[in-house]
Amino acid sequence: MLPYLWYLEIEVPSFFTLRIGYNSQQFCGSFSQFNSEHKELTMQNGSLFGKLFDFSFKEFITLQIVKYLYILSMVFAAITALGTLGAGFTSMQFNFWSGLGGILMAPIVFFLLVLLARLLLEALVATFRIAENTSILVEKK
Numbered sequence: 773m774l775p776y777l778w779y780l781e782i783e784v785p786s787f788f789t790l791r792i793g794y795n796s797q798q799f800c801g802s803f804s805q806f807n808s809e810h811k812e813l814t815m816q817n818g819s820l821f822g823k824l825f826d827f828s829f830k831e832f833i834t835l836q837i838v839k840y841l842y843i844l845s846m847v848f849a850a851i852t853a854l855g856t857l858g859a860g861f862t863s864m865q866f867n868f869w870s871g872l873g874g875i876l877m878a879p880i881v882f883f884l885l886v887l888l889a890r891l892l893l894e895a896l897v898a899t900f901r902i903a904e905n906t907s908i909l910v911e912k913k
Contacts, residue, residue, distance in 0.1 A: 834900050838893055845889035853882035 823831040860874025 832900050832904065835897060838897055842889065842893055845893070846886055849882050849885035849889065852885060853878045856881050 823833045823836070856874055857878040860871050860876075860878065862871075863874055864871025
């Protein structure tokens with residue numbers, strides 16, 4: 773192993789330890805987490821944190837976090853639809869028809885935002901799967 777040009781270790785006792793170093797060829801990193809019995813749970817290369825600290829970018833994390841991004845987009849769509857609904861009720865006191873339009877638009881806004889988020893995330897997943905399959909084909913040759 774080559775000596776590190778620089779090395780950083782951050783430790784929070786009884787919680788986690790983060791080690792990052794750089795030698796002349798590559799970045800190296802490790803992350804250790806402690807559970808409630810203070811036993812060390814070392815990060816595996818296939819875990820999310822393992823891939824997060826992979827400075828060579830050989831592993832993709834997008835496919836692991838896409839479901840959480842979809843949940844966040846659904847929450848955003850719900851908040852936006854509730855805001856549209858609230859604006860509809862508020863404007864109903866000034867103009868009944870514009871308020872009714874806002875109330876009727878709330879579910880349409882929710883549906884369109886969720887549909888847009890799903891389409892974008894599916895395109896992102898398809899792109900990353902193409903990249904993974906292409907790298908597998910290249911390795912076989």
